[in-house]
Amino acid sequence: MTINQLSIFIENRSGTLVKVLDILKQSGIQIIASTIADTAEYGIYRLICSEPSRAYQELKDAGVAVALSDVFALELDNEPGKAADAVRIISDADISITYMYTFLWGGKGILIFRTDQTEKAHDVILQHHLSFIDENDLAGGGEN
Amino acid sequence: MTYSPYFNPELETMTRQQIEALQLERLQKTVRHCLKNEFYQKKFKEMGITPDDIKTLADVRKLPFTTKADLRETYPFGMSCVPLRDCVRLHSSSGTTGNPTVILHTQKDLDEWANQVARNLWMVGLRPDDVFQNSSGYGMFTGGLGFQYGAERLGMLTVPAAAGNSLRQIKFIRDFGTTAIHAVPSYVTRLYEVMQEQGVDPRRDTKLKVLAIGAEPHSEEQRQRIQDMMGVKAYNSFGMSEMCGPGVGFECPEQNGLHFWEDYYIVEIVDPETLEPMPDGEIGELVLTTLCRQAMPLLRYRTRDLTRVLGRSCPCGRNHIRLDRMRGRSDDMMVLRGVNIFPIQIEKILMQFPQLGNNYLITLTTDDNNDNMTVEVELAEGTDDYKALQELEKEIRRRLKDEILLTPIVRLVSRGTLPVSEGKAVRVVDKRKVYQ
Structure with missing residues (x-):
């Protein structure tokens, strides 16, 4: 009844979002849906994608603060x-x-x-x- | 009543020749006195020197350096050169890294300390008719009792107002007719802000004529701003508890460098790497040798403060060496709002949080006349809970405050965004006006 969602810490600084998306691109992960709200200092970028477990590991290995949660x-x-x-x-x-x-x-x-x-x-x-x-x-x- | 412009006329107006003769005599005496202590006996033996090797003032360079680490290692009484029964006062550093440092005083040490402070306050025009309000922290912080005894020695009515409670400070200033205040520069600014809120104009509503500011690095621009706000001259004060406390150096009315009292200290400026002397005018580390201390004389104490020699004469008639305001530190200690902070203290706290990464950056800034610290730290573990991130920031702030006694701004950042320099992490960036 639940699906895996990635929650990625995104600092409000130019380049941080691109860095995350590039990792997903290089890993051949397809984004199905994603959302990010604007905040002063940082936000949480939430996304539904193909192969969430692998995506989680790729991001983690690249030093990104990421969590896997059920929604x-x-x-x-x-x-x-x-x-x-x-x-x-x-x-x-x-x-x-x-x-x-x-x-x-x-x-x-x-x-x-x-x-x-x-x-x-x-x-x-x-x-x-x-x-x-x-x-x-x-x-x-x-x-x- | 007419007064001399000098508190100790003979000592303050000595010629260079007289100063240096007195220094040599006192240095030879100090060296012999130091050898009553095991720490110095060992040092002298290691270096193969005896008091007889000190024949000229330049021979001070043959003597061993002393450091804060020596004070820590000999904690609490290992560097005392008199029996403890001859000591009447103890001050301890505010530092929270390892052992604190302890400084002992005999009655004569306290008398000499008060004399230096009184000499300074007299130099900037204060006389027994003045009312001196010491808005500085008391207790172990030497800016409290140091100025208290010095102002009393001069003969002023002295108000130990201590720091904080600005409304009461302003009431005292007005009710007691305060003419002089001593405080850290950031507190003077705060006091002015509260005066403004209360509709008090320092020029119109107070009798202030002199401010003594110190214990916290500040720029010439900050001093100018304080002078413009309060409408009076603000004089830079230098002191350190290892020497006694405030009193070691002070600006004269020329406001062109601080006179360091050479009847009390030998001043050296050395290259912090090679420890070789720096030529006049070039910035190096200030090294001080005490010449009058009984309880804890210190030979060639490395202050870690960076400054330079401006001159050895002055229109004010004093030939005691003039040094520039402190330009920074040769170690990584930060001084923020009068509190000494080492980056390792911050690091120790941050590393207690498993959610955080290994990199962090401390940035010091001056915003609206206040010195602030921002701590940026990498977040290592992700979360789906936005509130958890805010709670984490709050908890880091709280624990840092317990450690360094100041509340920094805390910011979580992504890994890889903090600057590195030649592969080495940059830990501290000081953007305060004083270091620009």
């Missing part, structure tokens, strides 16, 4: 209002979302979110028959 990935029909419906269910269950982002993948909308209440989120997703993807789906390259 929920809901699969939504690509129609208006679907994100609202899904987030309402999570919200009604009193689960607080640390951060969230969405992207299109294989004709479907993917909603990534992180919460500290993993077990509760797990139960809610099953109870409400929410569609989700996992690491195996991603490895398939979006041909579902």
Whole structure:
């Protein structure tokens, strides 16, 4: 029900983002989705990619401060209002979302979110028959 | 009442010949006195010298150097040349690396110390009618008691206001009619800021006429700014606890270098690498030999402060050597807001955090008249938790404050972004105005 996400410490200094992207390029890692928020001094660059374990090791070996974490990935029909419906269910269950982002993948909308209440989120997703993807789906390259 | 312009007229106005004759006599006496102590006995034996080898003043170069490390290794009383029962005061360094250094004083040492401070304050125009407010830290820090006893020796009403509590300081200045203040330069600036907030104009609302500033490196520009703010002259003071404390050197009204009192010290400027003497005008390490100390005389003490000789005469009538303001250090000690800090102290704390890498950079800057320290350190372990990063910064700040007594700005950086110089990590960058 969860997928691997890379969280990379990015200092707000020119060149740091390029350095990370170059490592991924040289390792032949494909980025599926990524997001970074702007902050004064530094930010966390979060990304979903092919072969996250290998990507993690390549970055770590190059001295990049990187963490591998599990995030929920809901699969939504690509129609208006679907994100609202899904987030309402999570919200009604009193689960607080640390951060969230969405992207299109294989004709479907993917909603990534992180919460500290993993077990509760797990139960809610099953109870409400929410569609989700996992690491195996991603490895398939979006041909579902 | 008319006063002499000199506190010790004969000693202050000696000719160079008289100064050097007195120095040789006192040096010979000091060397014999040092040999009452095991540390010096051993040093002399190793170097194969005896007191009889000191025939001219230049022979001071035959003597062994002493260092802060010697003081640490002989901690606490190993460099004393008198029995402990003859000592009446002990001061200890603020340093927190290894053993502190201990400096002992006999009653005569304290009297001579007070005389030097009184001589300085008299030199810049203070007289018994003046009111002296010492806004300097007391306790082990020699700027407190040193100025207290010196100002009292001169005969001034002396207020041991100590550092901090600016509102109360300003009230004292106004209520007691304070005419002179001693403080570290950054505190004078702070005091002025609070005066402004309170609508107090130092020119209009106070009787101030003299400031004594020291114990913290500062530039000529910073002095000018302080003078412009407060509307009075600010005189540079040099001291170090190893010699006694403040009093060793002080500017005269010419404000063209600090007179170092050569009846009390032999001044040498040496190349910090070769230890050979530097020609006048060229920057080197200040080396001082005490000539009047009983409890702990120090031979050729390496101060690690960098300065140069400006001259040996002065329109003020004093021929005691004039040295430039301190230009930096020959070791890696930093002086920030009067606190002595070694990079190793910072490193020790940073290395306690497993999340951090091995590289760090300490940058000292002057912002809005305040000296600040920024510590940049590499983050080694990633996290998905933004709050954890902020907590980490906060915890580093807190632990550094416990160690160095100042709160630095802490910044996490990516690996590989800190500068390296010829393959060697750069640890300290001093951008403060004083060193530019």
